[in-house]
Amino acid sequence: MRAVVVxxxxxxxxxxxxxxxxxxxxxxxxxAAAAVNPVDLMVRDGVGGTPFAAEREQWGIGWDVAGxxxxxxxxxxxxxxxxxxxxxxxxxxxxxxxxxxxxVLDAGNxxxxxxxxxxxxxxxxxxxxxxxxxxxxxxDLRPGETLLVTGAAGAVGGFAVELAAxxxxxxxxxxxxxxxxxxxxxxxxxxxPRAGSLPDAVREVVPGGVDAAxxxxxxxxxxxxxxxxxxxxxxxxxxxxxxxxxxxxxxxVLVRADRRQLDxxxxxxxxxxxxxxxxxxxxLSAVGTAQRRxxxxxxxxxxxxxx
Numbered sequence: 001m002r003a004v005v006v007x008x009x010x011x012x013x014x015x016x017x018x019x020x021x022x023x024x025x026x027x028x029x030x031x032a033a034a035a036v037n038p039v040d041l042m043v044r045d046g047v048g049g050t051p052f053a054a055e056r057e058q059w060g061i062g063w064d065v066a067g068x069x070x071x072x073x074x075x076x077x078x079x080x081x082x083x084x085x086x087x088x089x090x091x092x093x094x095x096x097x098x099x100x101x102x103x104v105l106d107a108g109n110x111x112x113x114x115x116x117x118x119x120x121x122x123x124x125x126x127x128x129x130x131x132x133x134x135x136x137x138x139x140d141l142r143p144g145e146t147l148l149v150t151g152a153a154g155a156v157g158g159f160a161v162e163l164a165a166x167x168x169x170x171x172x173x174x175x176x177x178x179x180x181x182x183x184x185x186x187x188x189x190x191x192x193p194r195a196g197s198l199p200d201a202v203r204e205v206v207p208g209g210v211d212a213a214x215x216x217x218x219x220x221x222x223x224x225x226x227x228x229x230x231x232x233x234x235x236x237x238x239x240x241x242x243x244x245x246x247x248x249x250x251x252x253v254l255v256r257a258d259r260r261q262l263d264x265x266x267x268x269x270x271x272x273x274x275x276x277x278x279x280x281x282x283x284l285s286a287v288g289t290a291q292r293r294x295x296x297x298x299x300x301x302x303x304x305x306x307x
Contacts, residue, residue, distance in 0.1 A: 002307070003100035004061040004287045012044050012061065014285055017096050020104040022073035027107055029085060032119035033281070034098040035064035036290045036303040037127055037155070043092060044291070061287070062099030062305075063089050066113055066123040076107045084113040086266070088126035090257050099287060101307050111262035114269040120304040121276040122269075124155065128302075129265040129274070131255045132159035132214075135234045136167070138251045139212045143168030146210040148202055148226050151217030152188060153179035155277075155302060156236060160214050161186040162275060166268075172205055174198060174217070182300070186275060199225035215240065224248060277301030 001019040006012055022028040040061050069083045079085065087110040089097040097103060113122045135156075141147060147164050151157040152173035164171050165187025173188035180191045192201045199222065203209055209228035217223070218240035224233050229246040234253050244250040268274035279301035282290050290303040 001096075001101035002284060003096035004284065004305075005096060006044050006059045006061060007057065010045050012040075012288055012291060014287065017058075017100075019102055020096065022071050022076075022104050024074045025076060025107055026073040026104050027069050027076055027079050027085075027110055028071040028102055028104045029065055029067040029087060029110070030070040030102055031065055031098065031100060031307050032067040033065070033123035034062045034100075034284075034305045034307075035123045035127070036099075036287070036294055036305060037063055038294065039063060039127075040099075041291060041295060056093060056095070058095045059092065060089070060094045060097030060100070062097040062103075063127040064123045064125070064302075065089065065098040065103055065105075066119040067103075070102060073107075079107060079110065084115070084119075085110050086113045086122050086126055086262065087111070088130065088255070088257050088262075090255065099284065099305055101284075106257070108259050109257040111259055111266055114266045116270050117276060118278075120278050120281050120306065123304050124276050124278060124302045125265050125269065125274075126262060127255060128155035129159050130258060130261055131156050131236055131253065132163055132216075133261050133265065134255060134258070135214050135216075135236055135253045136160060136163055138234050138253050139214065139232050141167060141169045141212060144170065145212065146170045146172060146206050148172045148174065148192075148210045148213040148223065149188070150174045150194075150198075150213070150215050150219050150223050152183040152186075153300060154216055157214075157216035158183070158186055158275065158277065160216060161188050162273075164214075165189075166273060172202060172210060174202075176298075179300070198222045202226035224250070279303050281306050283307075
């Protein structure tokens with residue numbers, strides 16, 4: 001089969017590799033769509049130095065997948081061949097991952113796909129949806145509390161705005177000026193342009209600072225300074241996690257597979273309560289183009305590779 005791999009730092013390639021077989025507790029998915037995410041560039045550029053996995057000769061690329069079950073390993077009663085599914089490939093120590101013709105995932109990493117959207121749209125759910133949901137769970141927000149979301153127009157930030165607003169949280173969204181209509185449409189109550197002093201701008205809206213912040217833009221200390229003393233802060237980027245000053249609680253959330261949460265996200269999509277955004281679909285062979293365009297910034301929605 002074909003798979004997007006990295007064998008040399010900074011170089012991504014489409015290679016012919018053996019088609020993987022599902023072992024016990026796993027399924028093989030015929031890939032219909034696989035989203036491109038910033039973490040792909042981290043793996044591409046950090047081969048031999050990434051802190052998340054041991055050294056290896058070849059690294060598979062891609063976390064998000066939508067497709068159909070192709071083969072089922074032993075002890076997997078919940079999936080059958082031909083079933084439409086989504087899933088998350090959350091291991092870095094693999095020779096091929098979601099950006100491929102086929103991918104093998106543990107059954108707990110997979111959920112039935114939403115029937116109301118395309119495979120390309122469904123492929124944008126797992127990584128960013130789970131990250132947003134798990135970050136909000138770590139913040140343990142209550143209705144009426146105030147939440148700053150940085151990078152609110154991005155993939156994680158956009159999901160976080162929508163999910164938090166559904167909980168009755170007052171969301172203060174930070175993004176580029178042109179993104180204000182988008183983030184307000186997702187449920188943000190207040191908007192703070194991404195310019196000038198973020199803490200000062202937020203405190204103009206919420207005197208004393210917000211109860212919590214979800215730092216999807218990796219602003220670190222600038223976002224933390226917008227939180228009141230004793231408030232809560234979640235980072236989704238290890239390098240941008242700030243020191244917990246002023247009695248704040250600072251947590252770093254790194255995504256994990258969670259079948260129950262995937263089912264929840266799918267149910268929200270089916271009910272029309274979660275917005276999916278696809279910037280463009282491209283063939284698997286155009287992975288380099290997708291990565292370059294994503295790296296320039298300003299893209300709203302995900303590039304999705306279609307084998």
